Amino acid sequence: MLARIGLHQEMQKAKRDERRNVSGAEARYKAAQQESRSWIGEDMRSYFARAAISDRGFKERLVAFWADHFTVSGKNQRVLLALGDYLDEAIRPNVATTFGELLNAVVSHPAMLMYLDQVTSFGPNSAVGQREDSGLNENLAREILELHTLGVDGSYTQDDVRQFAELLTGLRVGEKGFYYDKRAAEPGAETILGTSYGGAIGKLSDVKGFLDDLAVHPDTAAHIARKLVVHFISEDPPQDMVEAIASTYRNTRGDLMAIYKTMLEHPASAGPMGAKAKLPTEYVVSTLRALDIAEEITTQNPRVIRNALQIPMQAMGMDVFRPSGPDGWSETAADWITPPALAARIEWAVEAAKEYGQGKDPRQLLTYVLGDGASNELQVAVAGAESKWEGVALLLVSPEFNRR
Amino acid sequence: MENGISRRKLIQNSLILGCSAAASPLITPVTLASTPFDTRLVVIVLRGAMDGLDVVQPYGDPELKGLRKSTKVGEAAGAHDLDGFYALHSGLGNLMPLWRAGELGFAHAVSTPYRNKRSHFDGQDFLENGGQSSDGSMTSAGDGWLNRMLTQMPGTNVTTAFSVGRQRLLMLEGEVETSSWSPDSDMDLSPTAQALLNQLYAKDPLFHDAAQVAIDLSEKMDGSMNVRQAAKAEALAGFAADRLTEDTRIAAFSIGGWDTHRNQNGTLPAALAELSSAILTLKKRLGSHWDKTTVLAMTEFGRTVRKNGSGGTDHGTGGAMLMAGGAVKGGKVHGEWPGLGELELYQDRDLEPTADVRSYAAWALRDLFAVDRSALEGLVFPGLDMGGDPRIIR
Numbered sequence: 001m002l003a004r005i006g007l008h009q010e011m012q013k014a015k016r017d018e019r020r021n022v023s024g025a026e027a028r029y030k031a032a033q034q035e036s037r038s039w040i041g042e043d044m045r046s047y048f049a050r051a052a053i054s055d056r057g058f059k060e061r062l063v064a065f066w067a068d069h070f071t072v073s074g075k076n077q078r079v080l081l082a083l084g085d086y087l088d089e090a091i092r093p094n095v096a097t098t099f100g101e102l103l104n105a106v107v108s109h110p111a112m113l114m115y116l117d118q119v120t121s122f123g124p125n126s127a128v129g130q131r132e133d134s135g136l137n138e139n140l141a142r143e144i145l146e147l148h149t150l151g152v153d154g155s156y157t158q159d160d161v162r163q164f165a166e167l168l169t170g171l172r173v174g175e176k177g178f179y180y181d182k183r184a185a186e187p188g189a190e191t192i193l194g195t196s197y198g199g200a201i202g203k204l205s206d207v208k209g210f211l212d213d214l215a216v217h218p219d220t221a222a223h224i225a226r227k228l229v230v231h232f233i234s235e236d237p238p239q240d241m242v243e244a245i246a247s248t249y250r251n252t253r254g255d256l257m258a259i260y261k262t263m264l265e266h267p268a269s270a271g272p273m274g275a276k277a278k279l280p281t282e283y284v285v286s287t288l289r290a291l292d293i294a295e296e297i298t299t300q301n302p303r304v305i306r307n308a309l310q311i312p313m314q315a316m317g318m319d320v321f322r323p324s325g326p327d328g329w330s331e332t333a334a335d336w337i338t339p340p341a342l343a344a345r346i347e348w349a350v351e352a353a354k355e356y357g358q359g360k361d362p363r364q365l366l367t368y369v370l371g372d373g374a375s376n377e378l379q380v381a382v383a384g385a386e387s388k389w390e391g392v393a394l395l396l397v398s399p400e401f402n403r404r
Numbered sequence: 405m406e407n408g409i410s411r412r413k414l415i416q417n418s419l420i421l422g423c424s425a426a427a428s429p430l431i432t433p434v435t436l437a438s439t440p441f442d443t444r445l446v447v448i449v450l451r452g453a454m455d456g457l458d459v460v461q462p463y464g465d466p467e468l469k470g471l472r473k474s475t476k477v478g479e480a481a482g483a484h485d486l487d488g489f490y491a492l493h494s495g496l497g498n499l500m501p502l503w504r505a506g507e508l509g510f511a512h513a514v515s516t517p518y519r520n521k522r523s524h525f526d527g528q529d530f531l532e533n534g535g536q537s538s539d540g541s542m543t544s545a546g547d548g549w550l551n552r553m554l555t556q557m558p559g560t561n562v563t564t565a566f567s568v569g570r571q572r573l574l575m576l577e578g579e580v581e582t583s584s585w586s587p588d589s590d591m592d593l594s595p596t597a598q599a600l601l602n603q604l605y606a607k608d609p610l611f612h613d614a615a616q617v618a619i620d621l622s623e624k625m626d627g628s629m630n631v632r633q634a635a636k637a638e639a640l641a642g643f644a645a646d647r648l649t650e651d652t653r654i655a656a657f658s659i660g661g662w663d664t665h666r667n668q669n670g671t672l673p674a675a676l677a678e679l680s681s682a683i684l685t686l687k688k689r690l691g692s693h694w695d696k697t698t699v700l701a702m703t704e705f706g707r708t709v710r711k712n713g714s715g716g717t718d719h720g721t722g723g724a725m726l727m728a729g730g731a732v733k734g735g736k737v738h739g740e741w742p743g744l745g746e747l748e749l750y751q752d753r754d755l756e757p758t759a760d761v762r763s764y765a766a767w768a769l770r771d772l773f774a775v776d777r778s779a780l781e782g783l784v785f786p787g788l789d790m791g792g793d794p795r796i797i798r
Binding site: 121135138158341375 | 753
């Protein structure tokens with residue numbers, strides 16, 4: 001992480017020097033730019049490799065879920081450079097802790113602080129905030145309440161957003177990564193959701209105090225429970241399951257393992273599959289697995305990853321690492337199975353089948369991939385294909401394989 | 405492996421693959437009948453909350469300078485005077501000839517009925533749904549107002565309304581079947597493969613309907629564009645214009661990049677350049693059809709009247725909408741200006757909306773497609789009071 005923050009600073013410095021005609025600046029900039037691109041390319045490669053090769057499927061799905069819940073989109077190179085570390089250090093180690101620990105890790109990670117503009121938010125009455133043109137920015141405070149914790153229907157007001165934004169001042173990113181700067185923190189206590197936090201001089205523990213309370217708020221329990229069910233089970237979530245999870249959440253104060261257990265043991269988890277459309281990531285990764293080319297593809301250089309996976313996925317509607325907003329990817333099947341996006345899936349799947357499905361028996365593959373989940377129509381179509389790869393293509397474009 | 409599973413052209417003589425010249429079963433029979441209307445409507449959703457105060461600057465209001473200390477406004481900032489009170493941001497300077505020709509207008513201090521939570525996502529859903537509730541919850545069908553309007557139009561078919569781009573547009577979702585396609589989309593399937601696909605998707609309406617449209621459209625469109633180019637406003641507008649010169653009468657697409665929390669002077673021009681390019685591309689590519697065309701560009705809400713601490717603005721309430729086209733009676737900024745004084749602001753932070761943005765859209769629909777006022781106020785925009793006619797269409 002440090003190396004990457006340093007790298008971005010070197011890029012900016014070299015650019016400044018270039019403008020001042022310092023000799024060698026252009027070459028330095030180019031070198032840093034190239035190194036930065038190769039980091040980002042490597043992050044992308046390892047993202048696909050982990051998802052496609054890991055034998056701990058559920059854990060990878062949890063990482064994907066939480067990375068999406070706490071979306072950081074690579075809106076510029078600085079944020080993109082921090083994304084790999086964000087996934088590895090803030091999300092991945094915390095998917096089996098408590099929601100509070102996860103929330104604290106996310107809110108103190110440079111990637112999130114940069115993405116939602118916290119790094120440019122200063123207490124208007126703080127030493128730093130007294131400088132011209134500097135003051136509060138509400139972005140992170142609002143999205144934490146609306147998206148990450150209480151939910152948009154939760155019990156907060158615009159005034160809570162404002163007070164929370166003041167409490168969050170002081171969180172900064174410097175050469176060594178995240179740090180707390182009391183000179184940037186708004187002096188005085190803030191009242192959020194009816195409780196007062198902090199005193200005359202800002203402290204990091206005040207922020208943590210509120211995040212911990214927020215994490216165990218009943219609205220947060222309800223919001224997270226619903227989101228889990230919407231993601232893992234159905235966009236029209238069974239209410240009793242949501243309630244069961246929310247109840248575990250409240251009783252265990254957000255113990256994530258207990259929450260997953262309640263979800264997995266609930267009868268609705270054993271219900272029929274197919275209520276959800278696979279996201280393009282899930283679709284592409286499951287195709288690589290089905291064709292047994294996960295390792296072959298995801299150990300290629302970033303350029304191949306880009307051409308073979310990333311660009312086709314953009315046409316499927318998903319620009320990996322760059323969702324359009326902090327609400328992340330849609331959970332609605334109809335948003336993914338549109339005419340242009342389905343056309344892109346079909347195009348890509350046909351090419352994949354043609355390239356890698358030639359030697360495979362599509363009937364065996366069908367059983368291997370879908371078990372007894374294949375419809376009669378699909379079995380007939382696959383068995384009746386004129387060639388092996390065409391049978392494989394039919395499997396890959398089928399609703400059964402595109403749903404989960 | 406370098407080429408891997410890239411988007412190589414597919415081999416033509418195979419069973420699954422190959423270009424088909426076969427008549428399209430879905431579109432061909434119905435396209436012969438066209439709608440009785442020759443007027444055209446383009447709706448652009450500006451996602452992320454456009455700052456109406458910076459785009460259409462009320463520089464005649466003496467309060468503005470005090471509220472926006474760090475930004476220059478009005479002609480001093482290179483903005484173009486519109487009427488002595490409002491000035492147009494320099495980023496839309498290319499549209500000034502349209503203003504002078506009476507083909508560009510605005511409505512200021514407008515908003516949907518959505519209030520207080522200031523969520524982009526609820527705000528956008530609500531803008532596209534067109535319902536009434538201030539908490540952002542949608543009408544029970546959860547469909548879009550343009551789709552409900554289509555139920556009132558005689559003689560429509562699946563190509564009458566077109567959603568352009570990869571993003572699904574709620575505005576056009578609903579009971580009436582519409583088309584959706586992206587300028588780069590392509591899918592070469594032989595007639596046999598199409599038949600197999602139809603069979604495979606027969607019992608799954610979501611896949612079946614999407615595939616039907618995809619099969620029909622991939623035969624008509626060339627799709628020779630890359631994914632990045634296809635996401636630019638110029639490509640979206642060009643594609644929309646091509647459809648509108650055929651059977652399509654309504655097209656919609658989105659332009660993002662308006663969520664300027666930070667360094668607004670640096671970031672807003674890029675979004676404005678996209679909007680400007682969309683409108684100029686429509687004008688150019690529509691040719692003589694431009695005279696019959698109305699473009700409405702709408703956003704989920706406005707932004708705070710004061711700059712925030714990062715040289716940007718945060719989520720607000722009242723904002724501005726843009727209308728353009730040969731069918732528009734332009735050269736005017738519509739709306740009642742609420743003022744920017746301390747007591748005039750909404751919740752001491754936002755521009756107070758003085759009109760429902762839906763009313764402008766409703767009047768446009770009445771004039772362009774002869775939709776009844778009762779249907780507009782009851783069905784298309786439930787609960788709307790259209791008020792007096794702002795006369796935005798020629």
